[in-house]
Amino acid sequence: MFSYFWGRNASLPLAAAYVLLGLFLTVFPDLSGTIFVWVLAGICLVFAIVRLWRYVQRRRADAGGAGDLIAAAAGLLLALFFWLWPHVVLSFLPLVLGALLLLDGVGKLPLVMDVRRAGLPLPPPLVLSAAVPAVLGIVMIADPFGVTRLVIRFFGISLMVDGVCDCVTLLSRRPGR
DSSP, X not given: OHHHHTSHHHHHHHHHHHHHHHHHHHHOHHHHHHHHHHHHHHHHHHHHHHHHHHHHHHHHTTOOOHHHHHHHHHHHHHHXXXXXXXXXXXXXXXXXXHHHHHHHHHHTHHHHXXXXXXXXXXXXXXXXXXXXXXXXXHHHHHOHHHHHHHHHHHHHHHHHHHHHHHHHHHHHSOTTO
């Protein structure tokens, strides 16, 4: 199976798809993010339908199922929220990650201060391990939409580079190898 997947005929279209998807993500990061959240909305909707179906089946069998009804309602509400306000969802994720990075950086400041109080020279890795996450966290909190676009573009560029490298590798291989 793996030999077919990595064979010349199967991998070239996959590499080309990577390049095209990466180009789309890079050129249209906002639309890509919105489509991603809409796909999540669809997944939540399918979840809600499945849970509602289970609820109906359990009610017919007199087996209760209130938990399924609550899960279905929650899935439906999430799907609706994701569908109507995808940018809120996209801005929320960098905000949470930014807060975690900021806490990580600030949490290392006592180590930096202890080294400083002891009169020892500050090791650059220690300073960087406190400063870099704190600065990145502040940037992510200050501009969550911009960070989202940046992450989507970075992912798109990574896909394009991966696809181009695969194409070059596949096309430069000699037949019979």
